[in-house]
Amino acid sequence: MNTTTSSRRPRAILRIHFHPAxxxxxxxxQLLAVIDGISSRVEPLPADWSAYVDLTGxxxxxxxxxxxxVAVLRLxxxxxxxxxxSVGAGPTRxxxxxxxDATPPGAATVVRDDPYEIAVFLRTKAASALPGIGPKTAMSLARYGITSVGDIADTRLPTLQRILGATAARQAHDRARGIDERPVIPGAAPRxxxxxxxxDRDELDPEQHQRAVLGLVQDLGSRLRTSGEIAQALTLTVTYADRxxxxxxxxxxxxxxxxxxxATTARALLTGLGLQRARVRTLTLRxxxxLPAEDTVHQLTLDARDDRLRRLESALDKAMARFGPGVAGVASAFHRAGQQATGVHPSGSGGRTAA
Structure with a gap:
């Protein structure tokens, strides 16, 4: 008996974005644990509160x-x-x-693993909607009349390579035709x-915003050093009066x-947000x-102020470990020891200064 059935299972990959208050x-x-109850193939993306999920099995x-x-998961x-x-589902990442990206909170968009449905979804999208095509790349393509994902799919690969380079052209050409073999890589969320x-009330004063952020820096810095860890990035989330x-x-x-x-990084984040007229309810610094602290690579400098600050920081950590949080006016001490080096402003805290 002659059979010609395909052994390939339709793929179903989700990109899910969470929208908590x-x-x-x-x-x-906890949200990742809910997803894990549906499928164990979850790739966390905590930076933007999202995740990839492979539902194929x-x-x-x-x-x-x-x-x-998807309806069960959302419920x-x-x-x-x-x-x-908001959930986007399709046969590829x-x-x-x-x-x-095209789905509002509380909704889902599903593209089935079908050549016709894939083409209908992709071809009318703007070129900039294709992952890997940024604004500058989209402008370069537009100069050649390539403005949609369908245009990218229809353009001969050698032509794209002359515009984008070999690797970027191959990637864009494949993805425009619905080809993307990248798997979902399960793993725990990075710590x-x-x-x-x-x-206490919606805060308009930028000075209060800065003082609050500096207080969060002090808290995080002390906890990181206590746990023997270092941070590779800082994320500042501002919650406004309208939530x-x-x-x-x-x-x-x-x-x-x-x-x-x-503090230098956190203040740059705060300044970049331009909150001069914003009514701020909550500030969260993450x-x-x-990484383990032993993985740090500290660039040596000839700046004596930085050395003094690190010695002072160590002394304050020891004081807080012995006497508890709030024993030292950390911000004021840092301000006196090295304001010019760091740009840190005093928090106005009334705490005692450790000797």
Missing amino acids: ERTDELYG ALTYWGRDTEGL RLLALHGVQC SIAAMAA TMSASHRF TQTTRTRTPTEATAHSPAL AERL
């Missing part, structure tokens, strides 16, 4: 199609944690990401540590737990992609 590391972990296990399993997240999400400050949020991430010049270095 307030963000905490604990909540993110789960569809058979649960006996549902992609739309049905569980809402029922257990009150969190809305790039299609799932594009579908998610993070966060601190939040909620104002909307803005999040920005910046990478320090080197992974660190040194409070003045963290240290991300933590």
Whole structure:
């Protein structure tokens, strides 16, 4: 008997974005646990509160199609944690990401693993919607009349290579035709540590914003040094009076737990947000992609102020370990020891200064 059935299973990959009222590391972990109850193939992306999920095997296990399993997942997240999400589903990572970007909170967009449906979804999208095509690349393509994903798919590869280079052209050409073999790589979310400050009233004063952020830096820096970890990035989330949020991430010049270095990065984040007229309810600072402190590579300098600050920091950590938080006016001490080196302003704290 002659059979010609295909052994290939339809692929179903999700890109899911969470939209909670307030963000905490604990909540993110709980949301990932809900997803893990549906499929164990979860790739966390904590920087933007999202994740990739491979549902290919789960569809058979649960006996549902992609739309049905996505509906179950969204319902569980809402029922257990009150969190809305937006979901994009498709046969590849790039299609799932594009579908998610086009989906509002509380909704889902599903592109089935079907050549016709894939082409219908992709071809009319702007070239800049394709993952890997940034604004500058899209402008370069537009100069040659290539403005849509369909145009990229129809352009001969050698022509694209002359415009974009060999690697970028091959990647764009494949993704424009729905080809993307990148797998979902399961793993635990990279360790993070966060601190939040909620104002007693919606705060308009930029000075109070700066003082609050500096207090968060002091808290995070002390906890990082106590746990023997260093941060590779800082993320500042601002929650406004209307509960909307803005999040920005910046990478320090080197992974660190040194409070003045963290403060420099945090103040740059705050300044970049331009909150002069914003009514701020909560500020959250998160240290991300933590590493063991022994992995640090500190660039040696001839700056005596930096050495004094590090010795002072060590002394203050010991004082707080002995007498508890709040024993030292950390910000004021850093200000006196090295204001010119770090740009750190005093917090106005009334705490005692350790000798």
